[in-house]
Amino acid sequence: MKQYFAGKQHNARCDGCRKPLVGARFKCDTCCDYDLCANCLDMRVATGKHENTHPMILTSPQILNKINMNDFRLGDALGKGAFGQVHKAIWLPKNREVACKITTINGENRQLEESFRQELAAYTELEGAYIIKLFGYGERQQNLVRELCLIMELMGRGSLKSVIEHSNQVISLRRKLNMACHIVSGMRKLHRHGWIHRDIRPDNILVSSNLWAKIGDMGISRVFNPAERQTLLGCAAFMPPEFYSGQYNQSLDVFTYGLTLNELFTETFHCFNPQQRQIRLARRSPICSGLIARCTNRTPSCRPTAVELESILNNCNRVVNNHITSNHHDYDNLSTQAKNDIMIKVCADHFGQRNMQINPPSAPPPPLRNQNALAEKFHIDMMRQFDGFCQAQAHHSRAIQPPEFEELLKFCRQKPDDDMDNAESELDEEDNEN
Numbered sequence: 566m567k568q569y570f571a572g573k574q575h576n577a578r579c580d581g582c583r584k585p586l587v588g589a590r591f592k593c594d595t596c597c598d599y600d601l602c603a604n605c606l607d608m609r610v611a612t613g614k615h616e617n618t619h620p621m622i623l624t625s626p627q628i629l630n631k632i633n634m635n636d637f638r639l640g641d642a643l644g645k646g647a648f649g650q651v652h653k654a655i656w657l658p659k660n661r662e663v664a665c666k667i668t669t670i671n672g673e674n675r676q677l678e679e680s681f682r683q684e685l686a687a688y689t690e691l692e693g694a695y696i697i698k699l700f701g702y703g704e705r706q707q708n709l710v711r712e713l714c715l716i717m718e719l720m721g722r723g724s725l726k727s728v729i730e731h732s733n734q735v736i737s738l739r740r741k742l743n744m745a746c747h748i749v750s751g752m753r754k755l756h757r758h759g760w761i762h763r764d765i766r767p768d769n770i771l772v773s774s775n776l777w778a779k780i781g782d783m784g785i786s787r788v789f790n791p792a793e794r795q796t797l798l799g800c801a802a803f804m805p806p807e808f809y810s811g812q813y814n815q816s817l818d819v820f821t822y823g824l825t826l827n828e829l830f831t832e833t834f835h836c837f838n839p840q841q842r843q844i845r846l847a848r849r850s851p852i853c854s855g856l857i858a859r860c861t862n863r864t865p866s867c868r869p870t871a872v873e874l875e876s877i878l879n880n881c882n883r884v885v886n887n888h889i890t891s892n893h894h895d896y897d898n899l900s901t902q903a904k905n906d907i908m909i910k911v912c913a914d915h916f917g918q919r920n921m922q923i924n925p926p927s928a929p930p931p932p933l934r935n936q937n938a939l940a941e942k943f944h945i946d947m948m949r950q951f952d953g954f955c956q957a958q959a960h961h962s963r964a965i966q967p968p969e970f971e972e973l974l975k976f977c978r979q980k981p982d983d984d985m986d987n988a989e990s991e992l993d994e995e996d997n998e999n
Contacts, residue, residue: 572588573587573588573589573590574586574587575587575590575600577590579600580599580600580601580612580613581602581611581612582604582605582610584602586600588602588603589602590602590623591606591622591623592621593619594621594693595615595619596613596615596758598758598759599613599615606621622692630700631702631703631704632656632701632702632703632716633703634703634704634705634712634714637656637657637663637714637716638655638657639652639665640652640653640654640655641653643723644724644768649667649681650666651665651666651667652664653665653719663700663718663719664718664720665714665715666717667712667714668680668712668713669711670711670712670713671709671710671711678711681713684715684783685699685702687760688717688783690758691754691760691783693751693754694750695747695751695778695780696755696781697717697718697720698717699715699717700716700717700718701716702714717781720771720772720781721773721774722772722773722774722776723772724768724769724772725744725770725778725825725829726767726768729767729829737901737905737908738830738852738905741830742852742853742878742881742882742885743776744829745826745853746878746882747777747778747779748770748778748822749871750875751779751780752765752780752819752871753871753872753874753875755780755871756815756818756872761818762780762818763817763818764821765780765803765818765821765825766825767825767829769781769782770825801837801839802835802844803820803844804820804821804842805820805821805863805865806842813865814865815870816866817865819869820860820861820865822860822874823856823857823858823860823861824844824846824861826857826860827848827850827854827861830850830852830857831847831848831849831850831851833848835847846861851905851908851909852908852912853878853881855916856878860874881912881916884911885908885912889911893907
């Protein structure tokens with residue numbers, strides 16, 4: 566390996582020895598922007614908040630390739646957004662189907678190039694199992710028009726929005742919960758690396774042919790700085806009240822994730838009043854409605870963190886799977902409705918689903934004026950949310966008292982596993998309901 570990467574130059578320094586990185590470069594999958602050279606990795610060097618137990622990813626300038634645009638044959642358009650158009654394409658040298666997001670730059674929209682560079686940096690920094698894989702990028706000049714292209718993996722079912730609205734297959738709640746776990750794991754990774762996505766919604770969640778969900782469209786994502794005023798970029802129909810003050814934090818992603826969950830479980834879009842900037846859930850989710858209510862709470866500090874959400878949903882998934890394995894040996898032969906009835910009952914029995922209420926919408930809170938107070942508020946909020954959730958769940962557990970619930974609370978209070986991305990196993994394909 567050292568011979569293969571010998572002499573490779575990187576535009577970065579080793580955070581261990583502080584020398585320019587030459588050769589193999591290892592990026593920490595837990596810390597934000599932390600790199601080690603091969604020698605420091607061998608010596609298990611750890612500086613700052615980095616620990617030598619953190620997983621490290623081998624990266625190289627050659628891993629993110631600049632690809633010749635003539636190597637692709639573009640096919641049908643898959644979608645179009647404010648920052649570009651996505652096409653299905655054939656990567657000719659590899660005879661592989663991919664997705665190409667093309668951004669056209671001319672004299673009137675040169676600001677889109679910055680968005681392209683930002684998205685490229687995000688995919689490079691945040692590669693993982695629940696984030697769309699980027700194979701490389703390309704660019705070409707045609708007269709006065711410049712085309713920038715991101716070459717990404719092709720997800721067979723398209724966006725989650727299209728799966729919800731146009732899929733011929735009826736998807737069970739158990740499958741949907743599994744997809745919810747995928748999305749929250751991707752969001753947790755973004756937040757652990759210090760990023761905020763700002764556009765998590767069904768249009769930007771991509772789904773594979775076997776219903777594996779990944780976060781895509783990093784065009785307006787950025788490294789989050791709580792001391793800075795944030796820009797008003799995002800889909801207004803998904804934005805929480807604090808968005809309009811320009812002073813928000815990563816809990817904005819939690820809010821949009823909560824709306825995404827409700828749409829996933831109910832297959833119904835929420836109500837949005839653009840004049841009053843108010844959001845109301847049009848239909849109550851049959852599962853996880855209490856958690857969705859917390860995610861969409863008008864007060865950022867009352868929302869769970871991505872780490873907390875990942876622990877809760879993965880454990881909910883585990884309890885459901887154990888219950889089905891132990892009590893429903895004919896589950897695979899049941900209709901989708903029968904499967905959903907089992908899922909709803911398990912969630913109600915084990916997690917107090919029926920006792921959770923959806924919070925009504927309210928007017929946006931006044932903006933915070935003091936930037937230092939904002940930064941302090943951000944850190945305090947992130948630390949106290951989990952304790953508040955455990956206390957609320959403990960109140961319900963005294964009335965319900967299932968043994969699995971006590972195990973869930975015990976697990977949630979533990980430090981989350983940094984390797985959670987690798988811990989989840991794929992469910993078997995479920996039969997379509999005729």
